[in-house]
Amino acid sequence: MSKARNLDNKENYRQGKLLSSNLVFLLLVLVLSLWSCSLSLEKAQVHYLAGQKYEARFKTAEALSCYQAALQEAEKEIKRRPSATAYLIKGLVETRLQAWEKAEESFRLASLLGEEKAGDWSKEVSLYGLALSLEKQGLTAGAMKLYRSLMEKGKLEPVVQAATGRYLDSRLAGLNEKNEGERRKVVLDLVNTLEKMLKDYASCGYYHYLLSQVYSFDGKYRESFEEAVLARELGLASEKLLRDNDEQIIFCYHKLKQVSPEEVTGFLQAYNYWIKKWNWRDETTPDWKRR
Amino acid sequence: MDEKKIQAFFQQTAGILQDFLPPGASVVGPLVYALAVWGLKQQASYREKISGLKVWLWPEILVNKPDDFILNFFINDEALKQAYQEEIASRDLKTLRQHFAVLYPLLGLQDPFLEALFWPEIDSGNFKKIVADYQPRVEKAFKEIKAAEDRSDFWPALGRIFSGLVELGWQTLTESEVRSWLKQWLKNQ
Numbered sequence A: 001m002s003k004a005r006n007l008d009n010k011e012n013y014r015q016g017k018l019l020s021s022n023l024v025f026l027l028l029v030l031v032l033s034l035w036s037c038s039l040s041l042e043k044a045q046v047h048y049l050a051g052q053k054y055e056a057r058f059k060t061a062e063a064l065s066c067y068q069a070a071l072q073e074a075e076k077e078i079k080r081r082p083s084a085t086a087y088l089i090k091g092l093v094e095t096r097l098q099a100w101e102k103a104e105e106s107f108r109l110a111s112l113l114g115e116e117k118a119g120d121w122s123k124e125v126s127l128y129g130l131a132l133s134l135e136k137q138g139l140t141a142g143a144m145k146l147y148r149s150l151m152e153k154g155k156l157e158p159v160v161q162a163a164t165g166r167y168l169d170s171r172l173a174g175l176n177e178k179n180e181g182e183r184r185k186v187v188l189d190l191v192n193t194l195e196k197m198l199k200d201y202a203s204c205g206y207y208h209y210l211l212s213q214v215y216s217f218d219g220k221y222r223e224s225f226e227e228a229v230l231a232r233e234l235g236l237a238s239e240k241l242l243r244d245n246d247e248q249i250i251f252c253y254h255k256l257k258q259v260s261p262e263e264v265t266g267f268l269q270a271y272n273y274w275i276k277k278w279n280w281r282d283e284t285t286p287d288w289k290r291r
Numbered sequence B: 001m002d003e004k005k006i007q008a009f010f011q012q013t014a015g016i017l018q019d020f021l022p023p024g025a026s027v028v029g030p031l032v033y034a035l036a037v038w039g040l041k042q043q044a045s046y047r048e049k050i051s052g053l054k055v056w057l058w059p060e061i062l063v064n065k066p067d068d069f070i071l072n073f074f075i076n077d078e079a080l081k082q083a084y085q086e087e088i089a090s091r092d093l094k095t096l097r098q099h100f101a102v103l104y105p106l107l108g109l110q111d112p113f114l115e116a117l118f119w120p121e122i123d124s125g126n127f128k129k130i131v132a133d134y135q136p137r138v139e140k141a142f143k144e145i146k147a148a149e150d151r152s153d154f155w156p157a158l159g160r161i162f163s164g165l166v167e168l169g170w171q172t173l174t175e176s177e178v179r180s181w182l183k184q185w186l187k188n189q
Helices: A015-056 A060-080 A084-096 A100-112 A116-136 A140-153 A157-172 A180-200 A205-217 A221-234 A239-256 A261-277 B003-018 B028-040 B046-057 B067-075 B078-083 B085-089 B093-108 B112-117 B119-124 B127-149 B154-167 B175-187
Strands: none
Touching: A015 A060, A015 A084, A060 A084, A084 A100, A084 A116, A084 A157, A100 A116, A116 A140, A116 A157, A140 A157, A157 A180, A157 A205, A180 A205, A205 A221, A205 A239, A221 A239, A221 A261, A239 A261, A239 B067, A239 B093, B003 B028, B003 B154, B003 B175, B028 B112, B028 B154, B028 B175, B067 B078, B067 B085, B067 B093, B078 B085, B078 B127, B085 B093, B093 B112, B093 B127, B112 B119, B112 B127, B119 B127, B127 B154
16 A cells, blocks of 8 residues: 655655656756747747738838847847747848848858858848948949849849849939930939849839839939839838838929920829828828928 | 926936936937837837938938939928029039938938937028038937947837837827927927
8 A cells, every 4th residue: 555645754855856856847947948949939930920921011110010029039039049040030030120230140140050041141141241341432343243243143132122222322323424325324224124123023112112213313204203103002111211202202293293284184183193092281291291 | 298297208208318328418309209200100119210210321212313303302492492592593413412412311301310410400491500510410429329229228218218108198199299399398408
């Protein structure tokens, strides 16, 4: 017959028994900590995917909020248990938030921990960082080659977009000092480049924004207006891009208003339709504008 | 909204920020205004938005604009038109382009942080002084923030201020109201 368990029974306090209850406790802590680790990683993934979903629906503010949450969870996970997946998610979020140096480091660490594709992404982010620094030092030709290469061969979308923006801005610098023929040649080349990009990324608001800007260098205000409307409708990644795009829309309005009344009637109808949809206070005052 | 509550909130906010910033720092007003505006616009995160301010000097918007865009910017704002009438009349695009690079983020894109750094000059229409003072003043402001950012409790403190704004019912105000409350408080300092 087995002895009844009794709290007063000294057998219960022998070293072996103490060890075994400590072991159970430690195992429990370990299981809980592993569970909370994987929970952080899972949360990071869920937030990142939610961010992508919002981005696809052009809800930029919500997308950014999800990316911030994903970043926090990925950082938590890395503190507890660094892994290739955690660094990969961290790097992806950082590219979305344009924290290039951090993203490069995260992809490099993900690659070291065995994530193959992270190696290529790390190189792309690193090339972009190098191009930025070349440009800052006035070595424009080298920077332009790198931007162009990223635009043509890059796989990581945020890097490709950023490289395209920098490439265009560099080509447009000093354009006003060139003669008419040279200016038109540059603009035509840039329009062709962007149209090629839009074949792959037709729903990307940023490329429509860029095309709208380039058209206005050639005095094509109707085309510029249409591309800016597309950019606004498809969504832009930041408030300042949205505001700059709105300023472009207003600029096109000022220029197109000056053409003949027959031509302007159709445009004004379209213009009023859009500004009503966007809740602008009047033709030249978007909802965010005070003055 | 209760004026006393707002004044008390600003006072408390200044107290929190003064722990992080050097004496006489110029960024208290701009930081609070930036927090309030992004909060009002329900932007994703105060942290992303404030950090994003640094990017203004390295924008992902296209900074190169056609001459007509620049002229249009100066002509269609009465105060700017007045201040730059000579340059506009002589089509001095070299000067206009240089000044545009500084004034467009403030007056065109209305960045709340930069705007709050130059409120007195904007209100008095002294745009050429903004251009002259821009580089040193913005650099000083960023240095102040950078020093504060090195402390790990800086962002959580800004987070508490942001939560305080939301608790005050900030979202029910317009951007203009926020601006005038804050300007009034700054004047009384």
